Amino acid sequence: MHRYRVAIVGAGIIGASIARILSMYENIDVSLIEKEPDVGWGVSKANTAVIHPGHEEDPKSYPLRARLCKEGNELWREWVRELDIPAKWPGELMVFTSDEEEKAAEKYIEFAKVNKVPGVRVVYREELRALEPTVNPDALGAVYAPTAGMISPMEAVIAIVENAVENGVKLFTETEVFNVRVSANRVIGVDTNRGFIEADVVINAAGLYADKISNVVGVDTWFFIKPRRGEYLLFDEDVDIKPTRILHTVPTLVTKGVYVVTTVHGNLMIGPTAEDLPVDAREATLTTREGLEYLWREAGKILKVLPPRSRVIRTFAGLRPEPPNGQWLIKAYDSPWGFVNVAGTRSPGLTAAPAIALHVLEQMRSVFDLRLVKKEKWNPFRKDIVRVRNRSxxxxxxxxxxxxxxxxxxxxxxxxxxxxxxxxxxxxxxxxxxxxxxxxxxxxxxxxxxxxxxxxxxxxxxxxxxxxxxxxxxxxxxxxxxxxxxxxxxxxxxxxxxxxx
Ligand SMILES: Cc1cc2nc3c(=O)[nH]c(=O)nc-3n(C[C@H](O)[C@H](O)[C@H](O)COP(=O)(O)OP(=O)(O)OC[C@H]3O[C@@H](n4cnc5c(N)ncnc54)[C@H](O)[C@@H]3O)c2cc1C
Structure with missing residues (x-):
């Protein structure tokens, strides 16, 4: 039985998910390599945490995103159960407040049909308020998507890595990859600050830095990542305005809209903004007065009553790894043989992560012709820490x-x-x-x-x-x-x- 050594660069939600999927095979040795002291500290740490249904992805312009988003939404239901990850499935309401917004929202009904997202329909005033009493009474209606969910993204990465390591994956933290070594047109491993790690296959899942890794290999040299900042307001858990559904404004060309959600831990959260930053501003996670004011105004459009501002306990920002054309670059290369890009993983990358992992496996199988043998004893389960919170x-x-x-x-x-x-x-x-x-x-x-x-x-x-x-x-x-x-x-x-x- 031939053994394959696979190095995954980046332990975010996508690298971790790929590691979990590959850990199902007897003849793959996986090294999961992360530059930070811990897993999930990149893009996966700061986002809206929504498991999108898939009706917001244009199937013509972004067919891969549309397919993997819908599949990811389905897979997460199984993964959160197996891995004991905090999650809920309240459905979402894309709230429209004018005739123009209603018209813009209608196209998502069409996308839902093509993407086969179940249950998506328009609801008007009375039904909207019955579905969500905290919604602004001036809202005309909403696109209701019942399959939307929310998870705790950091806990998801941690749970997936714990399970992957339990199944044989080796995690290297504080290990930064600065070169992918190629010999005779095949990858042979990665150079890191802690030395050389041998690998037959190198998977680039480096989030905001994935273009840098791709560039050292010299494939798809047109590709680059532009950080797009998203700011948030997080409220104390005893604020009593807590939408039961996921609420958001109608998406624009650059964003899925501003969300008003109750997190899985019971905090009201409002965000994100969408602001393109210079290509080198990849750590620019400061919040801005303008950004937070914008969120406040947008939230006012969809909420009946705004929460007290004094109850904000934290403001924070995340950076989307925005590819030039909005397309994810997910590709296994035969020149050099053994390199895989999983780059430009903008939203809905969290939702799609389990499906992306399966897609990467398929790509590796077809391009590298891997002969894989499933483990007889692969453990799909992991238990969360026992907590005293919420117990009698x-x-x-x-x-x-x-x-x-x-x-x-x-x-x-x-x-x-x-x-x-x-x-x-x-x-x-x-x-x-x-x-x-x-x-x-x-x-x-x-x-x-x-x-x-x-x-x-x-x-x-x-x-x-x-x-x-x-x-x-x-x-x-x-x-x-x-x-x-x-x-x-x-x-x-x-x-x-x-x-x-
Ligand atoms: C504001 C915002 C809101 C979002 N909302 C949603 C949402 O509601 N739903 C949804 O589905 N998606 C959402 N997304 C998108 C989602 O968060 C991303 O698609 C996803 O987190 C990307 O995961 P990743 O593993 O590719 O990247 P990351 O989490 O960044 O993981 C990459 C890892 O690689 C490491 N790394 C980088 N370079 C190196 C190197 N040279 N050597 C070793 N390690 C390296 C990094 O430290 C990092 O940990 C949102 C994103 C943002 C920013």
């Missing part, structure tokens, strides 16, 4: 009997116990995360995601990281680089030494 006192008592750490609450906003943080640290080590970051724990446990945004719990989490990893407290990393939780005495000593004390 009796249930928490039972948990405390099994482990007293469930009784020690570290994050009061989100009700996160010490046991959950310790479990997160254990899981990060198990998948091969080298630096246990406070942010990595936040994304796994929600500690620091509540109204105080970590002011209360961050140092407690950092103390535990220090205890369970042996890293001194002042060297614990919150996000990346050297920003740590400080030892005040040490800082003061430093200032005194510089004559500032």
């Amino acid at each position: 006192i009796e249930e928490i008592d039972r948990l405390v009997e099994t482990n007293p750490d469930y009784g020690e609450i570290l994050c009061y906003c989100r009700m996160v116990s010490k046991a959950e943080v310790v479990e997160a640290i254990k899981r990060m080590k198990a998948i091969g995360v080298k630096t246990i970051t406070v942010d990595g724990i936040k994304f796994r446990t929600y500690a620091g995601m509540g109204k105080c945004q970590g002011s209360f719990c961050r140092w407690r989490v950092a103390l535990l990281v220090s205890k369970y990893t042996g890293v001194p407290l002042e060297s614990v990393v919150v996000k990346r680089g050297s920003y740590g939780v400080g030892d005040v005495k040490l800082l003061l000593r430093g200032r005194a030494a510089k004559g500032q004390g």
Whole structure:
């Protein structure tokens, strides 16, 4: 049986999904390579989290996007169950407030027919309000798409990687690919800051940096990525304006519209904007006053009552990896043999990720003529961390009997116990995360995601990281680089030494 070594560049939702699919095969050894300290910290971290139905993809202009979006929506139902990922399926309402918008919205009924998206129809005033009481009474109607869903994208990436690693995938974090080595017109591996990794197949799933990887190989040299920023407002979970459906304005040429959603964790969220940035602005995730004002105005069109502005707990922005023509570049090359591009993965890349992974497998099979053997014992399941949040006192008592750490609450906003943080640290080590970051724990446990945004719990989490990893407290990393939780005495000593004390 011939063995294939596959290197995947990028552990975002798409690289992770491809790794999971490839882990089903006996004769593929997968290396999942990520430049950041943890998985999912690229585009997959900051987005609207909607599992789109597929009726917004123009089947003529973007047939691949249309097909894989619809298939991805179907596949996610199975994946969230197998992998215990927080998800809900409330359906969505594309709200129109004028005759022109109604006309623009009608084309999505046609797209739905061609893309075979079930149940999409126009609803008018009374039915709209029955479907969603928080909607602006001046709205004329909406395109209703019942199959829309929402997930927690970061938790999805984490769950997929945990499952892929359980099935044999090797994760390399803090490992940046800077070259794809080619010899005799075949790829032979990747050069990284940690040395050379051999591979017969290299899959480029590098998100915002996928054009750079593609360019070093010298294929499709016309291709480049332009970052398109999307800003958001996130509200405290006790704000009582919480649409049950996913609401959004009518899409434009550049965006699927502004969304007003209740996240799977119960926060009202409004966004995104759509702003094209210069090609080199790939880390420009600051929010702007203009962007946030625009969101406020757009939300006012579709909500009956706007939430109190004072209840915004966070503003943030994500960057879409926008390809020049809106088309995803998903292609296996026979020259050089063994290279695969999964680039320009703009929206609906989150929705389509499982379907993209299957499509990549098909491409690899047909172009590289791989002879693959399915594993007899592939485990499709993964369980989430056991949480005290939303449990009854009796249930928490039972948990405390099994482990007293469930009784020690570290994050009061989100009700996160010490046991959950310790479990997160254990899981990060198990998948091969080298630096246990406070942010990595936040994304796994929600500690620091509540109204105080970590002011209360961050140092407690950092103390535990220090205890369970042996890293001194002042060297614990919150996000990346050297920003740590400080030892005040040490800082003061430093200032005194510089004559500032
Ligand atoms: C504002 C916004 C809203 C969106 N809303 C939705 C939505 O509601 N629904 C939907 O379906 N889609 C949505 N999307 C699109 C979706 O988020 C993306 O399609 C998806 O996250 C892309 O995933 P990815 O794995 O390709 O990229 P990423 O998540 O960026 O993963 C790529 C990874 O590669 C790593 N990397 C890069 N270069 C290197 C290197 N040289 N070496 C090693 N590692 C490297 C990066 O660090 C990163 O982790 C939205 C996007 C944005 C920005």
